[in-house]
Amino acid sequence: MDLMQFIDLALDIVSIAALVSGMVFVLAGSIGVLRLPDFYTRMHAAGVTDTLGAELIMIGLILQAGWSALSLKLALIGVFIFLTSPTASHAVANAAYRAGLKPHLKRFAPGREEEAEPTETRP
Amino acid sequence: MTSIPILDFAVALGLAVAMAIMLARLFLGPTLYDRVLAVNSFGTKTVLFLVVFAVMVNRGDAIDIALLYALLNFIATIAILKFFRYRSLEVALSEIAIRRRDTGDDAQSDRSEPTGGA
Numbered sequence: 001m002d003l004m005q006f007i008d009l010a011l012d013i014v015s016i017a018a019l020v021s022g023m024v025f026v027l028a029g030s031i032g033v034l035r036l037p038d039f040y041t042r043m044h045a046a047g048v049t050d051t052l053g054a055e056l057i058m059i060g061l062i063l064q065a066g067w068s069a070l071s072l073k074l075a076l077i078g079v080f081i082f083l084t085s086p087t088a089s090h091a092v093a094n095a096a097y098r099a100g101l102k103p104h105l106k107r108f109a110p111g112r113e114e115e116a117e118p119t120e121t122r123p
Numbered sequence: 124m125t126s127i128p129i130l131d132f133a134v135a136l137g138l139a140v141a142m143a144i145m146l147a148r149l150f151l152g153p154t155l156y157d158r159v160l161a162v163n164s165f166g167t168k169t170v171l172f173l174v175v176f177a178v179m180v181n182r183g184d185a186i187d188i189a190l191l192y193a194l195l196n197f198i199a200t201i202a203i204l205k206f207f208r209y210r211s212l213e214v215a216l217s218e219i220a221i222r223r224r225d226t227g228d229d230a231q232s233d234r235s236e237p238t239g240g241a
């Protein structure tokens with residue numbers, strides 16, 4: 001009986017930790033999508049954090065729901081998001097690259113030195 | 124093991140904030156691909172919000188709607204990308220393979236500048 005209570009408490013703590021960290025990941029990804037300067041950096045913010053945040057929230061909710069049909073459906077949604085979210089991210093990034101969208105290169109752009117030198121030698 | 128309604132409410136609130144931010148990126152995204160990315164991420168967050176809401180109010184029906192959203196979201200993203208690349212949804216995959224074999228690589232053939240309008 002004591003052991004069961006301990007297991008319940010441990011599952012509660014793991015569930016709370018998974019839910020809170022998943023929410024933090026999703027919020028951080030959203031703020032990154034809003035703030036970052038370029039499509040590819042926004043892709044990096046959204047595509048990486050969405051999968052992990054979704055999986056963590058699913059795990060937390062599965063631990064809350066216990067053994068039931070609801071838990072099975074949650075696991076199905078989790079598996080589906082785990083398969084399709086990286087695929088969709090790859091498809092969006094590949095489509096943007098194929099369409100010729102250039103990344104926003106400020107400091108490491110090729111040919112920046114060649115463009116910068118004539119302005120210095122201008123009389 | 125029971126659900127914790129206050130925690131679920133907090134997580135749903137955070138997801139709603141994330142969805143609002145994603146809507147802002149959807150409306151001010153400069154290129155088409157920013158908008159597609161925002162729609163895809165918004166759909167994922169909708170699924171999460173529905174799931175958290177269903178567990179919070181202890182109704183198992185909403186999980187089915189969330190599963191449907193998850194299925195539809197992926198198909199919608201791929202369909203939008205395919206339409207804006209080939210300007211048609213009726214191009215079969217076999218035809219795309221034939222075109223790619225004839226022209227070598229089709230990366231150069233459809234290299235057009237992405238426009239700002241959606």
